[in-house]
Amino acid sequence: MQDDNQDSRLAALAPDQAPGExxxxxxxxxxxxxxxxxxxxxxxxxxxxxxxxxxxxxxxxxxxxxxxxxxxxxxxxxxxxxxxxxxxxxxxxxxxxxxxxxxxxxxxxxxxxxxxxxxxxxxxxxxxxxxxxxxxxxxxxxxxxxxxxxxxxxxxxxxxxxxxxxxxLPNPDRLSNTSRTLFIAAPAERVWHELNAARDIRPAEVGDAWAYRIGVPMPVSGVTVDTPEGRVRQVQWQKNVHFEEVITEWQPNRQLKWRFRFSPDSFPAGALDDHVMIGGQYFDLRDATYTLTPRDGGTELHVAVSWRMSTSFNWYADRVMHLLLADASENILHFYKARAEAAAGAAAAG
Incomplete structure (x- = not known):
């Protein structure tokens, strides 16, 4: 009897355990x-x-x-x-x-x-x-x-x-855009020149953008040239990335618009994540528009960029892209501001 009581006390102290657990x-x-x-x-x-x-x-x-x-x-x-x-x-x-x-x-x-x-x-x-x-x-x-x-x-x-x-199953297409505006203390003619002749871009001039911080190659140059098909802005990025921006609107000192054009060799292997190429199945840059508006003491520069997202998680991917491209747009406006104001200052001093 004493052993039975001891066994009962030990059983009461044991933790509960579900069958099979x-x-x-x-x-x-x-x-x-x-x-x-x-x-x-x-x-x-x-x-x-x-x-x-x-x-x-x-x-x-x-x-x-x-x-x-x-x-x-x-x-x-x-x-x-x-x-x-x-x-x-x-x-x-x-x-x-x-x-x-x-x-x-x-x-x-x-x-x-x-x-x-x-x-x-x-x-x-x-x-x-x-x-x-x-x-x-x-x-x-x-x-x-x-x-x-x-x-x-x-x-x-x-x-x-x-x-x-x-x-x-087909992926849905989602078209989006973002825009930014910045005042530049330089005449529209000077800003227009910088838009069409951005050469020798240094990393320090654009490196603050989050897209570049996470590995997107930085721009090296963007120069507008005349071709048999019309004006084309030829763009070079780091890691041998290159593509064209076909001019679709040309109003000197007022408005510049282009559509992006990528070729199969625009992005060498390793330049970007290979399964998410710009211009590919899941993501594409569509066009960009720069509008110049004269203001007292300078020029207001406005940029609008549009893109396509085609994934089964557009609700997330598009928000990320909006954050990155909005930040990149702000960054590039500051680049043009710094270059145009420096050139205007040098011209005034000379």
Whole structure:
């Protein structure tokens, strides 16, 4: 009888455990146990990134929504699943641990050279959110059901199935534009000259733009020339990038408009992230318009730029592009301001 009472007391002290649930293990069971779940999530996502190496419009392209949405969600789900096998985690863990895992995943793609810095920086916020969504979903499954393995298999299979089907569906086109205005203390004639003869552009003159900070090649020159088809502005960027801006409106000292024209060799391999080329399937610059308005003491210069976005996540990609191009437009206006005012000052002094 005494042994029965002792067994009852020990049973009362034992933690509750759902049928089929793995017994909790100690955090100290292995070195850095807190880190392994995040590393496991990042590793699974990295394997899927290698699978999703198709070209634009092909199956398993990294620009598909099935990759952009579901792979970071899987990364978060695996992180939480592995952590729950060690011990019960908090709701906060379900949200923040996937951020670390997706950051490790993106860092891994950079380390093995399958992703470029531009795309990596741009996509990190969306990956973090989708990682938290996956982590929270897996946390709920682990708390209320006894089938976490089936759930994690479903998470893993979903992007693969959709990655094979999605290219058969057309991506929506989204046309957008941005504009900026700046006063320049120089006559319109001087500003007009700088617009059409921007030579020997130094990195220090334009390097503050965020697009250039994350790896977009900086401009080297932009010069308007006469060709048999009409006026064309020939543009050179760093890394041997080159393209043309075909003049469609020409009102000296008043308005200059061009449409962008890219050729197959405009962007050498490695100049940009190879699966997101300007003028390609997913993104294109359309046109730019500069308007010069005389004001007391100088000229008001206005620039408007338009572009096309064609992805299954336009709602996100277009906002990122708007931020980058708005900042680049502001930056280029300051470039023309500095050059035009310096030239006007030199002319006045001479």
């Amino acid at each position: 793995l017994p909790p293990q100690s955090r100290g069971a292995m070195p850095f146990a807190w880190f392994w779940p995040m590393l496991a999530g990042a590793a699974i996502a990295l394997v899927l990134r290698i699978i999703f190496s198709g070209g634009p419009g092909q199956r398993f392209s990294p620009m598909l929504g099935s990759f952009v949405y579901f792979v970071p969600a899987l990364c978060g789900a695996v992180t939480v699943y592995m952590a729950e096998r060690i011990e019960r985690r908090s709701w906060g863990y379900y949200l923040w641990a996937p951020w670390v895992a997706t950051a490790l995943f993106v860092g891994g793609t950079l380390a093995v050279f399958i992703e470029g810095l531009i795309c990596a920086v741009v996509i990190v916020p969306l990956f973090a959110v989708m990682g938290s969504v996956g982590g929270l979903a897996m946390g709920i499954v682990c708390r209320i059901t006894n089938w976490p393995k089936q759930a994690i298999y479903s998470f893993a299979v979903l992007p693969l199935v959709l990655g094979a089907i999605e290219p058969q």
